[in-house]
Amino acid sequence: MDKNYDEAYTKIKYKIIHFHYLPGAKVTESTxxxxxxxxxxxxxxxxxxxxxxxxxxxxxxxxxxxxxxxMNTATNGRFVRECIEPQIMLEAVMKITSQNYVNLSHNLAQQTEAITNRQPDLFFDLDQEFHREFYVAANKLEVWDWLQLNNMQLNRFRRLRLRVPNLKWETLSNQHVKILDTVRQRNVDELSFLLRNHLHLMLDEQESVIDQYQDYFEEPLTNN
Structure with a gap:
């Protein structure tokens, strides 16, 4: 496949997911x-x-x-992740390597810096990389790639959440820290509980995000 095509596709998709182009905005090829x-x-x-x-x-x-x-597509994407990711994490617990731990620890340190410097694009990317690393550890990277192709609406919602003033980024990073600590302890019951709470956060925060950016969502809105 043409390298320039891949680059154009990746960059345009990134800019849409990160709201460099706003939902509902009219654009042109020349743009x-x-x-x-x-x-x-x-x-x-x-x-x-x-x-x-x-x-x-x-x-x-x-x-x-x-x-x-x-939002219907986004909440369905969250549901699929909630079904798949606990099993991925269980496999990761059994297969995780010292290099995975190094990568995850470095990622968490970078998340803290991104919060301090108020870098939403970077923080979202690090959030993605944090979860992706467990799929790498479980040797299920193909599953992660499949999820990304089908979870674009979910990812747009998650990225938009970082623009809502009363929803703290620290909530996400603190949950990430607890998840990694629990993986180190190999406490699979606690890990399952933490992960489901983490993935359920979208439902808890959905109303706040929609209230702040109602014009960014299709009608009718659902309350899944």
């Missing part, structure tokens, strides 16, 4: 070409794929728009 400093062909091919994945919507006679967040 992306200018922002990415790339040619027409890779950008056009990337946009075709991104439209299939539901991040942009091409409306005949009207233009191209960044889609709004579909």
């Amino acid at each position: 992306f070409r200018k922002d990415l400093e790339m040619g027409r062909t890779p950008v056009r091919e990337a946009l075709i794929r991104i439209e299939r994945e539901g991040l942009i919507n091409v409306v005949p006679q009207s233009g191209t728009f960044i889609t709004k967040i579909n």
Whole structure:
């Protein structure tokens, strides 16, 4: 596959998930070409794929728009992760290596720095990398990659959560610390409890996020 196409796809998707382009905003192919400093062909091919994945919507006679967040899809994505991730973590406990521990500890230190420096893009990326490392430890990276392809609406919600003033980033990082400590202790019962609470946080915070950014969500909103 063309390297420029891959780069265009990755960068456009990243900018949408991180709200560099806002939900509902009208965009053009030339907008992306200018922002990415790339040619027409890779950008056009990337946009075709991104439209299939539901991040942009091409409306005949009207233009191209960044889609709004579909909460039904996002909550279904959370449900799938809640079903899959506890088993991934159990396998990770049995297979985790010293290098995985080094990577995870370094990640947590970087999360603290990102909180101190108020770097939301970086903090979200580190949150992603923290969970991904357990899939690596469990030798289930393909499952992680599959989840990312199908959890874009969930990831948009999670990233938007970092923009809500009353929802502290420390809540997430503190839960990450407890999860890693419990993995070290190989306390699988406590780990399952902590992980389910962590993944359930979206449901607890859903109302606060939607109230703050209601225009970013599709109608009708659900209360799953």
